[in-house]
Amino acid sequence: MPKIKFQGVIFGLIMSYAMAYGMEVYNVAIKQGYSTLAGGLSNMTNSVFLGAAVEASYMGLFVFIFSNLWGTRLGAKLAARHMNPERDNPYLCQLMRQACTVGIMCPTMSMVASILFNVILVGNSIVNLPAIWVGTVLKKFPMALLWNMYAASPFTHWLFKLIFERKNK
Numbered sequence: 001m002p003k004i005k006f007q008g009v010i011f012g013l014i015m016s017y018a019m020a021y022g023m024e025v026y027n028v029a030i031k032q033g034y035s036t037l038a039g040g041l042s043n044m045t046n047s048v049f050l051g052a053a054v055e056a057s058y059m060g061l062f063v064f065i066f067s068n069l070w071g072t073r074l075g076a077k078l079a080a081r082h083m084n085p086e087r088d089n090p091y092l093c094q095l096m097r098q099a100c101t102v103g104i105m106c107p108t109m110s111m112v113a114s115i116l117f118n119v120i121l122v123g124n125s126i127v128n129l130p131a132i133w134v135g136t137v138l139k140k141f142p143m144a145l146l147w148n149m150y151a152a153s154p155f156t157h158w159l160f161k162l163i164f165e166r167k168n169k
Helices: 005-031 047-080 090-121 126-168
Strands: none
Touching: 005 047, 005 090, 005 126, 047 090, 090 126
């Protein structure tokens, strides 16, 4: 785990882009209609990955900014209300913190996506923004939680250790 501010920034960037890329793969696949086909997302083609990389290139920056402004801190405070690192299993504490951070960041990023993609780019009325936002949160939260716990976080920890253990040797 990060020991100095620079390491914290690198860890945050890796996590932000890992989350953004995974969520954009999901979003692009849905936009391209794979979720409505017989067989669902199993019908995806490699074109999804390129489209996701393009969108993740700027959405990752939004994730990094909002996680640093409030997502990480509020997630940690919320998790601290439900567990005690001195008595609870460290892995369960980590999972609780991840879940609480996703609980803050998913609605935040859903608002960003709703404004950017539905209001600005598509031209939906701002009057419908609350309904668009709620629908977006409902669609994205399960994926965000599972992606964070089983892909983005393990990948981020692995890559962070690879980078900084090598430098320390």
